[in-house]
Amino acid sequence: MRWNNYETYIEIVPPKEFSFDECLIYLNRSDLEVLHRIKGDAIYKVIHGVLCSVIWANHCIKVEFLIENPTIIQREKVAQYIWEWFDLAQNLEAFYQLAIQDAVLQPLVEKYYGLRVVGVPDLFEALVWAISGQQINLTFAYTLKKRLIEQFGECVLFEEESFWQFPKVEKIAVLCVEDLKQLQFTTRKAEYIIHIAQEIMNGKLSKEQLLKMQNAEKALTEIRGIGAWTANYVMMRCLHQRTAFPITDVGLHNALKELLNLESKPTINEIEAYAVNWQGWQAYATFYLWRSLYGEKI
DNA sequence: GTCCAGGTAGTTT
């Protein structure tokens, strides 16, 4: 991780092939998002309890601290968060080499050059978001997430505005199913989420363990409520695995249908055929396809 | 009113 420390801000030095603007477009996709706020070119977000503004300046990601003056330890944690948030540890050269020879990916990498898998560094947040989004439309998923955060999260006030943080695991672990059902979570999702919070609390589930594992997918899918889609979604956005591939994802199917002008959504077999050339970079292929779902048609 | 949505668990062939 490359970063510089200054009096009132830090700078993260990204690798080659990084477009802050492309990541910004992804982050701007829903008006119901409350974990960050975008104003002009700046992202406002509470990171590890510190309210920050994040902008692109001097070929770096500049992170200014808006309230307190964080310690060096906090600054390093914020830098680490940004590093994961924009998946900056990844060298995209190999992906682009593969993609320019692939009929599906070629137009995408040209258009969205520098886009990275925007991460969800916190495991609990990533899991809750994935479970919330199971089998419902994205707009409603965002509504559920917003309700959960505003009910159980904490917020930082700055210039008369609220900046929310995702609820702490310990707070969700002690809830009962009814508490989440009141927010319109289904019984099943309420059960899954509370159980997962408890598993994290008792140490049976952690990001550190999953990162060390050979087969994180198996460990994840052994947990009730986590199927292949959710496991791969989390492996992609939280564990930074390039080969994670939520192949049953409806968004992926719609993106392929639109991009390739198909009559109907492709079958799993058809997607596997497209993906033979994506070996090692399935997560990036998926993310670039998702990106094509908003903004003008290619 | 209809169809479908960033699926999963549980049951039945």
Add this chain to the structure above:
DNA sequence: AAACTACATGGA
């Protein structure tokens, strides 16, 4: 192992 079904509720 593969196919079917209940779940649940909002958005378009």
